[in-house]
Amino acid sequence: MVLTVIEDFNGARDDSSPQRRLAEVRERAQGFRQRMLELAPVTYMRSFKLVRVPYPTRYAFRDAFSLPTPYLHIVNRLFVVQFSTTEGVKTLLVSPSDIEGNAATPFFARIAQALPKPLQGVGQSVLAPIVATVEECLGHIGLSPADVDYVTYDHLHTQDLRKWLGTDKAPGYFPNAKLLVMRQEWESALGLLPTQADWYCPGGLDVDPERVILLDGDTMLGESVAIIHTPGHTEGNQSIVTHTDEGLFVTSENGVGPDSYAPERSQIPGLARYARTLGAEVVLNGNTLEGSVDQYISMVAEKTIAGPSKRNPDFPNVLCSSEFEAYWLFPGVSPTFGVGDVCFGRLQSRARV
Ligand SMILES: [Zn+2]
Structure with a gap:
């Protein structure tokens, strides 16, 4: 069995009181964390940086950020993960971005024109430099596309x-790969409102339906x-x-x-004060704000499951797929802490066996 539906969080958000919902989800997250830590770790995991893209600070930190700097840089990452199952070792790619294809997303397509005058026309290599493509990352570690x-x-x-x-x-x-996606995300993407559509790549999901596995709940891959x-x-x-x-x-x-996820300890201008003033435990990434109460609860769940980082226990072990980094083009915004790159275990490649 590779995929198993789990029920750890079922019904945790049913209460009409957001406070009680938050308390319930937090408690379930603590329990889930303990349960998962008792199971086996992945056999391999490695992160790669793909591309850096400008992103408005007003979305990244909402009202918490106190400087006028309009943009920051986020780095899109790829994670290569291998895990054991009763059917052998399986390979999962988390967030493989097709940098060229993704550029047709309406927001990206407009961003060059939306930038302040001095930044317009600086070119992709400065504004959104590519670090590596997915194909280059996999080639670097010797993983063949058929392994995914x-x-x-x-x-x-x-x-x-x-x-x-x-x-x-x-x-x-990837001739053998299947997409794992929540049914809600897939169905949302097929029926977007205008504010949502700005962020989805037109036609980007027109793939063979046989390649898509819709998840109807929280799911374990192996253990x-x-x-x-x-x-x-x-x-x-x-x-x-x-x-x-x-x-x-x-x-x-x-x-x-x-x-x-720990704004009270952040040195980014405005975040600690925002956390103190509101008593907020997290700062939402809000471009479309599809559900801010749910997002707050979800972020508390995420940091509770993650627990403290071993690299810096002041911050939770969150490894964002699009993490903001300091960049010379956007002064004044630099992270207090970032996990950086990760590499664990030994890769197994069927092509090599
Ligand atoms: Zn997004």
Whole structure:
């Protein structure tokens, strides 16, 4: 069995009181964390940086950020994960972004014109420098495209899946991979309102339906990876939890970095004061704000599952798929802490066996 539906969070958000919902989800997250830590870790996990893109600070930190700097830089990451199952070791790619295809997302397509005058026309290599493509990352570690069993994303903003999973005209780069996605995210993406559509790549999900596995609830992959429905950033948002030698990593885009999950300890201008003034435990990443109450609860769940980082216990072990980093073009915004790159275990490649 590779995929198992789990019920740890079932009904945890049923109460009409947001405070009671938060308390219930927090308690369930503590229980889930303990349960998952008793199971086996992944056999391999490695992160890669793909591309850095400008993102408005008013979305990244909402009202908490106190400087006028209009943009920051977020880094889109790829995670290669392998885990044991009763059917052998499986390979999962988390957030493989098709940098070229994703550029057609309406928000991205407009961003060059939306930038302040001095930044217009500086070119992609300065504004959104590519660090590496997915193909280069896999080539670097010797993983063949046929080795990939699953791909998943914490949500489908900006993603163009056609290159990876194929269309009715072309087979796709990963011949055996299936997409794991919450049914709500998939169905949202097929019926978007205008404010949502700005962030989804037109036609990007036109892939062979046989390649898509819709998840109807929280799901374990083997016993080392979990996909948990964490609505907020989008209605169908999910967090990917990986059990490693460094504890549980939680990947999502409900927040843009560890600062967002521990704002009281953040040195980013405005965040600690915001946390103190409101008594807020998290700062939401809000471009479309599909569900801010749910997002708050989801972020508390994510940081509770993650627990403290072993690299800096002041911050939770969250490994955001799009994490903000300091960049010379956008002064005044630099993270207090970032997990950085991760690499655990030994890769198994069928091509090499
Ligand atoms: Zn998003």
